[in-house]
Every structure is written in structure tokens, then in C-alpha cells.
Amino acid sequence: MSLSLQIITIAMVVLGTVLTRFIPFLLFSTGKTTPSYVQYLGSVLPLAVIGLLVIYCLKDVTLLTGSHGIPELFAVAVVTGLHLWKRNMLLSIAAGTIVYMLLVQFIF
Amino acid sequence: MTKREIIWNALRAAFPHTIPIFAGFVFLGIAYGMYMQSLGFNAIYPILMSLLIFAGSMEFLAANLLLMSFNPLNALLLTLTVNARHLFYGISMLEKYKGTGRKKAYLIFGMCDESFSINYSANIPKEVDKGWFMTFVTLLNHSYWVLGSALGGLFGSLIHFNTEGLEFVMTALFIVIFIEQWRKEKKHLVALIGLTASIISLVIFGGSGFIIPAMMAILASVTIIRKVSEQKEITV
Numbered sequence: 292m293s294l295s296l297q298i299i300t301i302a303m304v305v306l307g308t309v310l311t312r313f314i315p316f317l318l319f320s321t322g323k324t325t326p327s328y329v330q331y332l333g334s335v336l337p338l339a340v341i342g343l344l345v346i347y348c349l350k351d352v353t354l355l356t357g358s359h360g361i362p363e364l365f366a367v368a369v370v371t372g373l374h375l376w377k378r379n380m381l382l383s384i385a386a387g388t389i390v391y392m393l394l395v396q397f398i399f
Numbered sequence: 400m401t402k403r404e405i406i407w408n409a410l411r412a413a414f415p416h417t418i419p420i421f422a423g424f425v426f427l428g429i430a431y432g433m434y435m436q437s438l439g440f441n442a443i444y445p446i447l448m449s450l451l452i453f454a455g456s457m458e459f460l461a462a463n464l465l466l467m468s469f470n471p472l473n474a475l476l477l478t479l480t481v482n483a484r485h486l487f488y489g490i491s492m493l494e495k496y497k498g499t500g501r502k503k504a505y506l507i508f509g510m511c512d513e514s515f516s517i518n519y520s521a522n523i524p525k526e527v528d529k530g531w532f533m534t535f536v537t538l539l540n541h542s543y544w545v546l547g548s549a550l551g552g553l554f555g556s557l558i559h560f561n562t563e564g565l566e567f568v569m570t571a572l573f574i575v576i577f578i579e580q581w582r583k584e585k586k587h588l589v590a591l592i593g594l595t596a597s598i599i600s601l602v603i604f605g606g607s608g609f610i611i612p613a614m615m616a617i618l619a620s621v622t623i624i625r626k627v628s629e630q631k632e633i634t635v
Contacts, residue, residue: 296469301448303471304461307478308454308485310509314488316496316503325493331625332618337491337519338584339593339617340484341577343610345511346597347484348570350606355625370571374578377418387571392564 358399368392409531416521418541420513423568424540427455428547430562433555435462435548442552449548453511453541457481483611488515495519499530505528509537511544513569537630592620 292327332397339351349367355370370387377383400408428449435445440462448458457478464474486511495518496506506518517540518533551558583592600613 292465292469297465300464300469300474301451301461303474304448304464304478305451305473306456308452308457309508311479311482311485312489312507315486315493316507319490319493320408328625329490329493331525332621333490333493335589335621335624336617337541338580338589339596339621340491341516341520341573341580342590342593342596343484343613343617344516345570345577346594346601346613347610348573350601350609358458363442363567363570366571367569367574370574371555371578374575380579381415381418381450383575384568384571388422388565388568391567391571392562394562395564 313352358395362391362399365394405528406531408526409528410535412524412527413532413535413539416517417543419424419568419572420517420540421543423566423572424513424543425547425550426562426565426568427548428544429551429555429558430547430566431458432548432551432553433558434459434551436552436555438462438466440465440552444550445548445552446545449545450516450541453509453544454482455544480611483512483614484512485515487614487617488512488519491519495529495533495563497531502530502534506533506537509540512542513572514540514572520576520579540597588624589621593617596620 319329347364352363354360368388369390370383372379373386374383428445431449432442433447436442443622444465447460448461452458452461460477460481461474463479464470489507492506492510492515494502499506512519514537517536521532521536523529523532577590581587584590596616597609597613600616603609604612
């Protein structure tokens with residue numbers, strides 16, 4: 292692919308990303324009042340979408356082959372348990388990540 | 400407070416929230432830069448793409464688009480599909496990004512998964528300017544990502560430290576945010592819908608195509624809940 296075609300391709304990816312980020316703000320601009328249905332969505336969607344992100348991060352876990360998702364399950368349990376206990380964000384994240392790295396590098 | 404103090408305070412309040420992202424983005428950025436290097440691209444490619452696109456998974460896919468035959472429409476449609484989840488973030492941030500003035504355009508431009516989830520969930524202290532706080536969260540995340548991509552693109556071949564598994568830092572971040580939200584809310588139905596709809600969709604459609612069906616299932620579920628609660632006059 293020549294440089295100019297590469298630039299067009301990257302520009303398309305930039306455009307697509309910018310569109311997905313800006314469309315809600317363009318549709319429901321600050322001047323007009325936002326429809327109540329959209330306000331409702333704005334209040335409930337974050338609660339659901341963080342769950343979606345958790346699953347998105349775990350989407351490549353293989354349950355039937357490889358390590359059978361055991362390192363992931365263990366590390367998720369460490370993060371959850373530690374966070375419910377100590378409620379220290381950085382501690383939970385660091386401990387879970389270190390446990391996961393040790394598991395995938397030395398055991399599985 | 401002078402304007403300088405307001406900005407400085409916001410930066411100091413925002414930075415600790417971005418520490419996990421620092422670890423994750425520098426690592427993933429290095430991985431991305433190394434990947435681009437392995438495909439034969441000069442370091443300027445990952446650096447500029449991270450600066451202009453700022454959407455991790457899409458940038459990896461964009462590398463493949465550059466290697467295939469030229470098809471701009473396909474590139475646009477793929478991007479819209481992969482990044483459709485941003486639509487939900489935008490709807491969620493309509494109120495929070497209000498009144499942030501000229502910073503608003505940058506806040507929206509830089510609304511990646513991590514910037515969204517921190518800006519949505521962080522308890523910003525009263526004395527800290529919200530607009531500047533959110534701007535610094537976004538700007539710091541953006542810088543970490545570009546920094547990592549640059550390091551990977553320039554020096555990727557020199558790195559020998561075993562970083563396998565470090566990507567779990569992002570999973571851990573979202574789990575912690577999920578728990579924090581769970582504690583803040585009295586009712587957990589919608590959070591559970593998000594999890595179960597995503598899991599079911601992943602099982603049915605697989606890792607590469609589950610996001611859009613999951614989003615549609617979530618949208619349908621919360622719409623039904625609203626209808627039902629309107630009839631019963633119960634707030635969810």
C-alpha cells in the first residue's frame with residue numbers, strides 16, 4: 292500500500308473512532324433538553340457497561356483447552372477478595388496482576 | 400484560588416487514579432509498538448496512530464488493515480463496529496461533560512475505555528475542578544499510551560523483561576470499578592444484566608463478535624425494565 296493509501300486508511304479508522312465518541316454529544320447537544328429515555332439510559336448504562344468491559348477483557352480465556360482459565364479465575368478471585376476486604380484500589384490491582392503474572396509465567 | 404492553583408490541584412487529584420493505567424498502557428503500548436515494528440512499520444506509525452486513534456484494540460486491527468488491500472469503507476465499518484461501545488460511554492457522560500467549556504472536545508476525543516470508567520466512577524473531591532480533573536485523567540492516559548507505543552516502536556527489540564500476564568492490570572482495574580459501583584448502588588439488577596448479557600453473548604458469538612449483540616441485549620433489557628417499572632411505578 293502506498294503512503295497516501297495508508298494515510299486514507301488510518302484517517303478512516305480515526306474518523307470511525309471519533310464518530311462513535313462524538314455522536315451522542317452531537318445528537319443531544321446541551322442547548323436542548325435531553326429526552327427522558329436517553330437520560331434514563333445515561334443513568335443505567337454505566338452500571339451494565341463496566342460488566343461488559345470485564346467480560347471483554349476476559350474474552351480470550353480458553354476454558355476447554357490450555358490452562359482452562361484457572362489463572363484468570365484465581366486472579367479474579369484475588370482482586371475481588373482483596374478489594375472487598377481492604378478496599379484499596381491500587382493494592383487490589385497490583386496484587387491481582389502480580390499473582391496472574393506469576394501463575395502464567397511459572398505454573399501454567 | 401488562582402487558575403494555576405486550580406489546574407495544579409486537579410492534576411494532583413487526577414494522577415493517583417491513573418497509576419494502574421500507567422502500568423497497563425505503557426506495557427500494552429510497548430507491545431503495540433513492538434508488533435508494528437515486527438510488521439515492518441517505522442516507529443512513527445505506532446506513535447501517530449496512538450496519538451490520533453487512541454483506541455487500543457482498534458489500533459492492533461488497523462495494523463492489519465494497512466497490510467491488506469486498500470478498502471477504506473471496510474476500514475470505516477470495522478472501526479464503527481469495534482468501537483460501538485463508545486456510544487454507551489457518550490450517553491453516560493452527557494451530563495458529566497456538561498459545562499467543561501473548551502476542554503469538552505478533548506474529553507470526548509480521548510474517551511477510551513479507561514478514561515471513561517475513571518471519569519465516570521471517580522469520587523472527585525469538592526474543592527477540585529471537575530473539568531480539569533477529567534481532562535487530566537484523559538490527558539495522562541493518552542500520554543502513557545503514546546509513550547508506550549513510542550518505546551515499543553523505537554526500542555522494542557531491546558526489551559527482554561518477561562512481561563507475560565501484565566495485561567491483566569486492565570482486567571483488574573475494571574473488576575475493582577465494578578465492585579465500587581456495586582457498593583454505591585442499592586439495586587444490582589442492571590449490573591447483573593451487563594455481566595450475564597455479555598457472558599451469554601460471548602458464549603454464542605465468540606470473542607470477535609460478541610460486543611454488538613451484548614450491547615443490544617443490554618439496551619433491550621434496560622428498556623424493558625423501564626417499561627415495567629413505569630407500569631408499577633417502581634424506580635430501578
